[in-house]
Amino acid sequence: MAEFVELEAQDGVRMPWNVIPGTKQEATNCVVPVSAIYSPIKPFQNMPVLPYSPLRCRTCRSVLNAFSIVDFAAKIWICPFCFQRNHFPPNYASISDENLPAELFPQYTTIEYEQAAASSYVPAPPPVFMFVVDTCVIEEEMVFLKSALSQAVDLLPDNSLVGLITFGTFVHVHELGFGQIPKTYVFKGSKDVSKEQLLEQMSFFSKKPKPTTGVIAGARDGLSTESVSRFLLPKSECEFALDSVLEELQKDPWEVPGDMRATRCTSTALSIAACLLGVCVPGSGARIMAFIGGPSTEGAGAIVSKNFSEPIRSHKDLDKDSAPLFHKAVKFYEGLSKQLVHQGHVLDLFACALDQVGVAELKIVVEKTGGLVVLAESFGHSVFKDSLKRIFRVDNSDLGLSSNGIFEINCSKDIKVQGIIGPCASLEKKGPLCSETVVGQGSTTAWKMCGLDQATSLCLIFDIVKKENPDTTTIQSTSNQFYFQFLTYYQHKSGQMRLRVTTLSRRWVAGSGSIQASLLSCCDLVAGFDQEAAAVVMARLVSFKMESEAEFDPIRWLDKSLIHLCSRFGDYQKDSPSTFSLSPRLSIFPQFIFHLRRSQFVQVFNNSPDETAYFRMILNRENVSNSVVMIQPSLISYSFHSGPEPALLDVAAIAADRILLLDSYFTMVVFHGATIAQWRKAGYHNQPEHQVIGHFVSLLQAS
Template sequence: MGEFVELEAQDGVRMPWNVLPGTKQESSNCVVPVSAIYTPIKPFPNMPVLPYSPLRCRNCRSVLNPFCTVDFSAKLWICPFCFQRNQFPPHYTAISDDNLPAELFSQYTTIEYEEPQMISSSSPSPMIFMFVLDTCMIEEEMAFLKSALSQAIELLPDNSLVGLITFGNLVHVHELGFGETPKTYVFKGSKDVSKDQLLEQMGFFLKTPKPPTSVIAGAKDGLSSDSISRFLLPASQCEFTLNSVLEELQKDPWPVPPHQRASRCTGTALSVAACLLGACVPGSGARIMAFIGGPSTEGLGSIVSKNFSEPIRSHKDIDKDSATHYHKAVKFYERLAKQLVHQGHVLNLFACALDQVGVAELKVAIERTGGLVVLAESFGHIVFKDSLRRVLQLGDYDLGLSSNGIFEVNCSKDIRVQGIIGPCASLEKKGPLCSDTVVGQGNTSAWKMCGLDKATTLCLIFEIAKKDSTDTTIQQPSSYQFYFQFLTYYQHSGGQMRLRVTTLSRRWVAGLGSAQDLIAGFDQEAAAVAMARLVSFKMENEKAEFDPIRWLDKALIHLCARFGDYQKDSPSSFSLSSRLSIFPQFMFHLRRSQFVQVFNNSPDETAYFRVTLNRENVANSVVMIQPSLISYSFHSGPEPALLDVAAIAADRILLLDSYFTVVIFHGATIAQWRKAGYHNQPEHQAFAQLLQAPRDDTDEIIKERFPVPRLVICDQHGSQARFLLAKLNPSASYNSDSPLPSGDVLFTDDVSFEVFLDHLQRLVVQ
């Protein structure tokens, strides 16, 4: 898969099919959809940033690119998407074969524009953070949260604007503009607050009269900058006030009767935060940073009643439609998502509790605004503390937070866009490019990305609209190409507005003999990730009537029947090209993954896993589907091991990376020696180095990952060994005949990969 990784290094794109099926029928026979997994603002060290405006086609608005045909004598260029002839403007008069502008260089298929007016029109807008804190927590958790926030405030850039809202049974908006006398505005948690009511109650029109027409927002609408700066202040000016407020912050004083949950109005607090930001700084890329320590029980968006006698909804309740609060809460957060997208604001969620907090309901608002989500057991947990630091810190491993993104796609006339699965919201720009079949955020060719970072990745699903391949004898070689162009207009983390343009060309094939070409261009990893996003999307939207295992199995059987070599009714004759040989293994692990098997996970955990899958690139997503396993021993250096129970040995250390959890697993003998303290003795330096090697590799993994994974260090036969065993292929389980030398067996009814493959071969050859 080396060449596909090289393509990604050039353009940030991976496609399951790099040679495309040329007709609608051919495409449906290929099972895995024609799709592109694209990282819009992936950093490229050698990418040129041009200091002028892009040249656009006057018909389809695509940008000049290396695939355009150029007539140097007539000073014309022909658009590869709509074949429109366009005149070059006067400042391109010197263009010639030997004097090309950067956008026509064949190696610059991805390029960025930073127009002079974009730079000089205004100074870069500051980052804006609205901290929304839950106070219905035990004292210990409150102390952890306050300590983490005090450290976080020090990491904020001095010019970034900060606001603070705390909530329990009531919502408190803190006025940071008057440090000497702390002031708060209180709103009832059980009532919805509109933007007009908020402006009225918080005294925005005390000094300036209210405009006669209805107020939209911001300084342009007559809100004085003084009233805005009461609630949003530069970090350098309000650090002392903010720390004082945090220091004095107490657990919510509202009495909680025995056998009842605390009264927590999460939905109202987030709604107040959204209205306040919408009033003060619309279109600014502000971020709501919500820190929540339990389920919402009060007001809109509540997920459970206050009585402990009512359990929090499970997957079964949602499937059976017996989760009484679920649909109402989702509807509320969909409304909130719409408001935040309209304002250009982002919702980030830090949910730290042993119970569920409502991530499943909040997911829609987080995903559509491009927000981040971190799920941990406590605000004292390293997962939370390090993840929060990663969001705010600048330096080698910063996330490169950007905002105000608009993503557009243009493609050849024989291709339609079905939609995007990923962190964005439809801008409802309908046109001939839109397919009738909608997947994810569809029915549009433009999407809003309120928040995006260096790792944000979208999965675009396409449909081939070409009915037949026509007579290929009279076609020009150039007509065997499909073209795609991705345009991302965004506010760079440095504050300037930029436009990134990626233009791709892919050859299509159809008819007899096309199978070999399609196989040659098949990217197994990208295909597994596209299928994972698709199956997660279907499970959420088609609910109980959708059987994910059956759907994945049928897809795999059809794909193997289409591209495998075999004689009918002879399973032993079945073989797959090396281009496809790992795909069944990915599907086997995907069927067992947390995205499909929801039995042992809460709806919150499942939502968290899916939000993360839907925003990560191919390499990271593959680790989520099929974890990587590295073995360390005295006999050899670190080496990849099969993800199988047979990899366990008493004299080995295993390092499992399943993205959300990193496990260091010591074999029984290694664990005994470690407990005996041999690694502390000078004559056992080699053992000390062996113990240290997986720790060093783990530090490297954790350093550049977001959310920060949970680290589990365990021993063979220990209780925490389950984190490793759950991910291994059960080639030896309690009901199999062949015991392993290590003596480890898995207590599972899951079939092993060998049995799965055997069934697959028998079904394919039929």
């Protein structure tokens, strides 16, 4: 699969079928859908960034690319998607075979455009971070959380705008712009607060009359800068006030009886945070960072009652539809997700508790806004602390957080888009490229990506609409290439707006006609089959179907899919099982399906709804390499006899003189063989008289 990894390194794309079935029936027979897993802002070393606007087709709006047909004499280019003839503008007058613009170079299938410099320089808007902190936690957890938040604030850029909301029984909005005396606005946790009530109660128009008409959102719509700066200040100006508030922050003071849960109004706090950002910084790259330490028991998003006699919903309760609060909470968060997507803001979730906190209900908001999610047992856990540091750390290992993304797609006329499974929200831009079959976020060719990072990936599902053509010669005489173009507008982490364009070409084959033609088609399809990408697509599909289809049997669906694929591409004699064989291009795929059937994405036993939601959210945003490790854990063997090498997930891999490293993405386990463990316990690696010391020390360090 090295060639597919190379393609990903060039364009950030992995496709299960790199030779595409050319007809609708052939695509159906192939079982694994025609699809692509694309990382929109994956970093590339040699990708050019052009300082001018892209040249677009006047009909389909696709961007000039290396697959366009160019007539240098007439200064015309033909769009490969709609075959429209377009004239080059005057600034392309000097192009020729020897003088090509970067977008026509065949190796630059992925290219980026910077926003053209305006005549009057407008500085990029600063990043905005609204911290929403749960105070219904024990004192020890409060200490851990305050320490982590203080370190995170230190890592923020000086120009970033910062706000703070704490919540427990009540919601407290802290006015950081009034540093002399701590000042907060308090809202009742059980009461919904509208945008108009927020403006009135927080005195946004005490010094300036409220506009009688129009939308009130930001300084351009009648809101004074002074009002905004009371709650969102640059870190350099409010660092002292913020540190003072965090230092004095205490757990929720309201007494909680021993047989009752704490009154925690998570949904009200998030709603107020969303309204406040919508009022102050609409359309900016703002993130709500929610730190939650327990289940919500108050407000529209409550997941359980305050009485401990009522357990938190389980998978069995959800299956039996005996969790009435679940549907109410999901409906509330659906509305919140629409609000945040409209505003262009992101919800990041840091859930740290031994019990469930409501990740299953919050999943829709986090996914549609492209937020990050961290699930840990405690705010003192290294997973939480290290994850929080990585978000703000500005070095070679940072996440490259970007915002305000819009993803669009264009493709050949014989292909339509069923939808996307991943961290995005539909912009409901319907057109001729939309398929009648909808998967994930469908019925559109444009999606909003409020937040995205360098590792964010989308799974695009396509529908081949070309019908069977009995005249094989006619099929062969036409172009046998399908074209795809992915366009991603986004606000770079530097604050600059950019457009990344990835244009792909894939050959298609038609399986109709004679038996020989069908066999050739089958061989071509197998030669372009990417087993890892196919396994990840099937994992995302089965997870989506389990959440969206009632009475869906994932095990039966996976088994039938595998059987149909093997019967289509396997080599066997009828009624003779011993003759069955698969091409090496397909031989690992059944193994992936075997592990997928037993994975936490399909098997919910021994996992809470929160854990299942967390696993699926991570699967839906990670690239192929990481997702494959989630499906089939990686086992690496270290020994004296050879270098690190992969080992089978079998008890036979265990040996006395081996160290095994198991990586399942979510957890890592290091196993020392009996001999290695005894040597380590005896401290042989610290004794220079042993000849094996050098290799032994390096072995321990490597694992």
